[in-house]
Amino acid sequence: MAAAALSLLTGCGASAVRVDGARDAARAFEQALSLRDYTGACRLLAPATRAQLEQDGKQACARALGSEELPVSAALGATEVYGRMALVRAEGDTLFLSLFTGGWRVVAAGCTPRGDAPYQCLVKGG
Numbered sequence: 001m002a003a004a005a006l007s008l009l010t011g012c013g014a015s016a017v018r019v020d021g022a023r024d025a026a027r028a029f030e031q032a033l034s035l036r037d038y039t040g041a042c043r044l045l046a047p048a049t050r051a052q053l054e055q056d057g058k059q060a061c062a063r064a065l066g067s068e069e070l071p072v073s074a075a076l077g078a079t080e081v082y083g084r085m086a087l088v089r090a091e092g093d094t095l096f097l098s099l100f101t102g103g104w105r106v107v108a109a110g111c112t113p114r115g116d117a118p119y120q121c122l123v124k125g126g
Helices: 002-010 016-034 038-043 047-057 061-066
Strands: 076-082 085-090 093-100 103-114 117-124
Touching (some): 016 085, 016 093, 047 103
Antiparallel strands (some): 076 085, 085 093, 103 117
16 A cells, blocks of 8 residues: 555656656757757647747747747656656756647746746746
C-alpha cells in the first residue's frame, strides 16, 4: 500500500513511453529554439498556446515566438508525467506539455518557479 501511495505522489506510475514522448517533444522544442527555427517550434505548441502567442504578439506565431527571448537549453533534466500532462525541467527553463491526439505539445514555456505561487511563464495558452 505504501508503494502504491508513493507511486501516485511521485508520478512513477507514468509509462516510459509517455515520459520519453514528453521528453522528446521538449527536446525538439528546445532544439528548434536553439536553431532559431521558430516555425518548427510553433508546430510543437499546443493550439491554445499558439493562438494566445499570436494574439498577444499581434503577429504570426514564428515572429511572435522569436521576439519572446525564451531561454534555450541543450540539457534536459527531470521529466514528470501525470496522466496527459507533463513537466520537463531544463537548464534555466521549465516546460509544461500536454498529450494531444497528434502527440505531446508545449502548453507553456519559459517558466520559472515562484515559491508557493504558480510558475510564471513567458509563453502560455489562454
